[in-house]
Amino acid sequence: MxxxxxxxxxxxxxxxxxxxxxxxxxxxxxxxxxxxxxxxPSTDSAVAEVEIHGDDNMKYDKSEIVVKEGQTVKLTLVHIGTQSVEAMGHNWVLLQPGTDVNSFATAAIAAKDNDYIPTDMAGSVIAHTKTIGGGESTSIEFTAPDAGEYDFICSFPGHAAMMHGKLIVQ
Ligand SMILES: [Cu+2]
Incomplete structure (x- = not known):
């Protein structure tokens, strides 16, 4: 047992x-x-993936973006705030060298129906996103222009003074 x-x-x-x-x-x-x-596999180094945030305090989280000449830039704008597109809309507009930022921003005020891109100054724009509100995001792709420094702004009325920066192409 x-x-x-x-x-x-x-x-x-x-x-x-x-x-x-x-x-x-x-x-x-x-x-x-x-x-x-x-x-x-890691992402293709020929493509620069850039993410920039805009918030409810009228600020971008980046004042400088560095890419290489001829590189495909995939830029995503994320609005991390909660305010509506009417109250605190943001976009990202890359301007041709020599563009007067103040004149462009002033003309943009009347271009609400065109994502705040003034039609008669469209030639001053290298690339731009649409205008978005809190919680939204939007992506664009463009080819990095010749080496140099380029202004980028949010062209929503009154924002460019606070929301601006430089794209540095190497
Ligand atoms: Cu803005």
Missing amino acids: RNLIFLFAVSTMFFLTACGGEKSSSAAAETTTTETTEAT
């Missing part, structure tokens, strides 16, 4: 050990899967 109880105890231990072993090998399999996902 003692022998039988001993045998039972041993076989139970064996069963539990086997069960535990199975659990750790399945955990190991999960880890392997995660590592495979992380090993996804």
